[in-house]
Amino acid sequence: KAGVTQTPRYLIKTRGQQVTLSCSPISGHRSVSWYQQTPGQGLQFLFEYFSETQRNKGNFPGRFSGRQFSNSRSEMNVSTLELGDSALYLCASSLSGLGGETQYFGPGTRLLVL
């Protein structure tokens, strides 16, 4: 099976702009989670989607949002970008998002905000 894919792999934006990142899970996986990775804060959970519904949300401002489509692909959007949003954004997929399920990560989208 093909692994988790993310597009684009790199992005450069300026403050105040918005950005949309895409994640395609492993075929058959219905749960997609998003994480932000920075040198200072490490890996932090953003949110999780299952069957087009957000089931869980981390401690991030409302500028961070997401959605999931009927084919389980997911997008996350960051509006009004700030310098501190520069990070590697990782998505991970699992079969049904149950506790204890293995999550498989994508290669990430590296976002640089200038």
Place this chain on the structure above:
Amino acid sequence: GENVEQHPSTLSVQEGDSAVIKCTYSDSASNYFPWYKQELGKRPQLIIDIRSNVGEKKDQRIAVTLNKTAKHFSLHITETQPEDSAVYFCAASNDNAGNMLTFGGGTRLMVKP
């Protein structure tokens, strides 16, 4: 919420030596503890995991131990090789929070040939 602390932040060992990375967690409801390896510029990859009903799990040169009473778990790598050099992350989750993972801060392991 859950808080996971990981030590040490960097670890340098000689090839062939053992490496141990330790994590502590705060939420006694946590019941799933995966370990991920992230090589430079690559995605995190699961290397081993353990559930709270098990005290130890081994997979070739890698083992994980869990002490529920003390709320800590450890990764043990024996006979280290240069290709083990990477950043290792521990994480914890509990069924009440679905599959949300709370990660430790990471350990940069360097294996010197």
